[in-house]
Amino acid sequence: MDASESGLRERLVDVGVDLVAREGAQALTLREIARRAGVSHGAPRRYFPTHLELLSAIARRGFAELAARATAATGDGTAPPREQLAALGRVYLEFAVGSRGMYELMFRHDLLESGHLGLRDTSLPLFVRLVELVGRARPDADARVVAGALWANLHGIAQLWGWGSLQLATGADHFAPLLRSALDAHLGDGA
Structure with missing residues (x-):
């Protein structure tokens, strides 16, 4: 080319x-x-x-931006794992709320399912980082399962926040208390 x-x-x-x-x-x-x-x-x-290949190329840009923000938020990786997880969670939620269209595209099942498009190669390192940090914060648990549950919780917060449902149900004007609660639920209070 x-x-x-x-x-x-x-x-x-x-x-x-x-x-x-x-x-x-x-x-x-x-x-x-x-x-x-x-x-x-x-x-x-x-x-x-194919249309999916173009959508995947666009979504890869979103994953690259999210990864760059996550790297910047966790710094040199020397902070305690819970602090890094809080930073990753904040970045994830900020990205989801601030870039709703891209966020929706990035997690389309048809794009992620199609392994030949290479999107998983771009998205999986973020999850691997999450698993590593959860493993350090919760050495007693299956880090992949806890990380998956935490990610699902964050994804749910992002979706419900974007729809305005959580603000209505909780009266919260920011997602920070919900993030703290999710971390407490998955890592233990103050872990």
């Missing part, structure tokens, strides 16, 4: 990232991305033979 082809491929992904941020995952059609990129509606197929 020469530089101009690589440039067009990146431009299509850039347009998709912008489109999902502005209008949500449902707006990500090949035709709309091509239109906004200023190319024919068939042009994206040269670089992304």
